[in-house]
Amino acid sequence: MVATVSNLGCLGTLALGNSSPDDIEQLYTATRKLTKKPFAVNLFVSNDIKLPTHEEKSKSVKALQPSYDELGIDPSYLHHKSLTLPIDLNTQIETILRLNVPIVSFTFGIPSTQIISKLKQKGIIIVGTATNQTEAMRVQQKGFDAVILQGIEAGGHRASFLSDGTSGPSTTLLNQQTSESITIPKILTGGIMTGQQIAGHIGQGADACQLGSAYLFTDEAKLDKAYLDTLLAGESQTCLSKGFTGKYARVVSSKFTDAMKNKAVLAFPFQGQLTMDMRTKATAINENDFVPFWAGESASIGQRQSTASLTHKLISDFRTKVPDM
Structure with missing residues (x-):
């Protein structure tokens, strides 16, 4: 899935938060064999966990x-x-540095200044995740290259690190709230399922959009039958x-x-x-x-298809709305 998305001109991301250094190397190497295009990896931040x-x-x-x-x-x-205890982020980072991973995103917080410095010295693009304006400001102040803005509609774990995550602005409102305060590239996520929505958010100031739930319906996601059937029913x-x-x-x-x-x-x-x-x-x-069954608020409109089919449609529908891009 990650390789297909990147091969089609978007940016795939490997979810490696729970992965050991050996697993990170295996998954990254296997994906690299399938694409020459850039792709990212995502890691969890677990500071001071006892x-x-x-x-x-x-x-x-x-x-x-x-x-x-x-x-x-x-x-x-x-x-x-x-x-x-969770896998030590420092050991994961050492593997990331050795593999020359081009882009690393973080969720659940901000890694140590030492980790940020090591990644920047290696020329690695680092991306933080925020669920409100205050968190986004913190990401920007720490020198990240971009920030993922996660609206309350997003499926799966809340990325919150300055609050418990029980509340927060919608994706659209979060984009608006950060229009002047955030000057690094903004990647919007949460409830985004179509190319038309991507175009709308970019038209309102986002630099890119990140989709998760839409790809749950793809063949490559390999969801358990009960999980997929529940989502396809569209009633939950x-x-x-x-x-x-x-x-x-x-x-x-x-x-x-x-x-x-x-x-x-x-x-x-x-x-x-x-x-x-x-x-x-x-x-x-x-x-x-x-x-x-992790799912975003808009997951009920998802459709069964391949990763390539979905990605092609997202690009086509986006270009219909924004023909110059």
């Missing part, structure tokens, strides 16, 4: 117990389940929930997201480690209420 206390973990396990019980899983072992509502991973994310509303409202949840990524067995069992027995 393992949860025994009390915090116990409260979260208790909150999850009804869901585990419903799936026929004994949740008692969760009290003894070892939680692990989405909500922001941190029940699955510990960080707020836009996901198809379900029994689990309803049950976890206002419940004790461990911070990211530890909540995800606690819910992993639940998600695995639920997927195996098609209990979709306990599986996260």
